[in-house]
Amino acid sequence: MTCSVTCIQKCDYHTMDIESLLAPLGGIKKYVGKGDKVLLKVNLLAPKEPSKAITTHPAVVAAVANAVLDAGGEPYVGDSPSGLFNRSSLKRAYRKSGLYDLVRRMDLELNYDISSKRVLVPCGKKLKKVSISNYILKADKIIALPKIKTHDLMVMTLATKIMFGAVPGLTKAKYHSMFPRKRLFADMLLDVLSTATPDLFIMDGVWGMEGNGPRSGKPVKLGVMLASENALAMDLAVCEMLGIEPLVIPTLKRARIRGMWPKNIKYPLLSPSDVKIKGFELPSTARKKTKLRPRPNDRCIGCGKCEEICPRGAIKVAEGKAEVTYSRCIGCYCCREVCPEDAIDLVAVK
Numbered sequence: 540m541t542c543s544v545t546c547i548q549k550c551d552y553h554t555m556d557i558e559s560l561l562a563p564l565g566g567i568k569k570y571v572g573k574g575d576k577v578l579l580k581v582n583l584l585a586p587k588e589p590s591k592a593i594t595t596h597p598a599v600v601a602a603v604a605n606a607v608l609d610a611g612g613e614p615y616v617g618d619s620p621s622g623l624f625n626r627s628s629l630k631r632a633y634r635k636s637g638l639y640d641l642v643r644r645m646d647l648e649l650n651y652d653i654s655s656k657r658v659l660v661p662c663g664k665k666l667k668k669v670s671i672s673n674y675i676l677k678a679d680k681i682i683a684l685p686k687i688k689t690h691d692l693m694v695m696t697l698a699t700k701i702m703f704g705a706v707p708g709l710t711k712a713k714y715h716s717m718f719p720r721k722r723l724f725a726d727m728l729l730d731v732l733s734t735a736t737p738d739l740f741i742m743d744g745v746w747g748m749e750g751n752g753p754r755s756g757k758p759v760k761l762g763v764m765l766a767s768e769n770a771l772a773m774d775l776a777v778c779e780m781l782g783i784e785p786l787v788i789p790t791l792k793r794a795r796i797r798g799m800w801p802k803n804i805k806y807p808l809l810s811p812s813d814v815k816i817k818g819f820e821l822p823s824t825a826r827k828k829t830k831l832r833p834r835p836n837d838r839c840i841g842c843g844k845c846e847e848i849c850p851r852g853a854i855k856v857a858e859g860k861a862e863v864t865y866s867r868c869i870g871c872y873c874c875r876e877v878c879p880e881d882a883i884d885l886v887a888v889k
């Protein structure tokens with residue numbers, strides 16, 4: 540029986556050691572050859588500073604980029620953040636997240652290609668074809684750099700969800716509308732992952748996010764880095780480490796039903812029980828039985844970004860303030876992800 544190896548290292552951003560982390564997997568040269576164009580697929584959800592723990596930390600990107608360079612590869616950095624996918628939104632996100640400065644210092648490349656292609660989904664459950672961004676398709680190798688964060692809709696956003704960023708811009712909102720139920724959305728995410736599959740996952744768990752992520756939660760120090768070829772094995776390790784029942788996470792539940800869980804996981808470095816974290820807070824959407832829906836608060840500046848992304852036309856700006864029509868709202872929380880002022884609370888509605 541083949542086994543899935545997941546490596547866990549206890550560290551902070553100054554002491555992380557990518558070479559030691561990857562050694563049990565065969566080292567970086569197993570994944571990167573001379574001259575390979577290697578995409579470092581970051582989590583770049585929103586233009587926010589690294590200290591907010593919303594985006595992959597630049598220290599992780601730097602360490603992995605150095606490893607790729609040492610192996611003779613040519614690293615470049617990319618993601619399709621929430622909201623519009625264009626040069627100016629990318630530039631804003633790169634600048635705020637610290638990646639712009641990092642890439643200039645290291646003389647690397649940032650992706651600004653916003654084109655995409657429809658590609659077949661082999662054995663897709665929900666999608667037969669999917670739009671995949673060309674910055675993904677042109678890579679010889681993909682190293683995904685997810686972050687440990689909570690997620691209002693999917694409970695956690697970990698390795699299994701990171702490739703949703705392969706889908707360009709507002710097409711992501713369209714998929715929210717096409718698959719409004721968590722079960723359907725999770726199946727779609729697994730279809731995307733099976734179409735745009737990274738060669739390697741290296742997870743930023745030094746600082747993560749708890750509470751109402753992926754944008755409005757609280758940064759929390761977890762002090763770990765993980766590496767694996769298998770997204771599900773990695774996410775199961777995170778669940779054990781944080782004391783989360785894996786089946787509360789829709790992607791893991793659907794993967795279990797679809798027979799995708801790895802059967803034999805090995806931890807050659809630390810095991811999740813060596814790095815247990817107590818009291819990790821899940822989003823309120825996972826704890827409450829009632830439906831929670833968005834409600835703009837007094838911080839709303841009427842910028843219209845929520846209206847722009849809402850896949851059901853349920854939120855509109857009138858007289859400088861956003862308002863929600865709950866009969867149309869599907870509770871995808873895209874509006875909360877793009878709100879630059881954190882001006883959207885969650886309230887129980889009947």
Ligand code: SF4
Pocket residue numbers: 835838839840841842843844845846856860861877878879880881882883
């Ligand atoms: S709720 Fe947020 S995104 Fe929507 S208009 Fe107000 S400030 Fe902008």
Ligand code: SF4
Pocket residue numbers: 833848849850851852853854863867868869870871872873874875
């Ligand atoms: S109002 Fe917000 S949560 Fe409701 S459908 Fe629109 S984007 Fe999704």
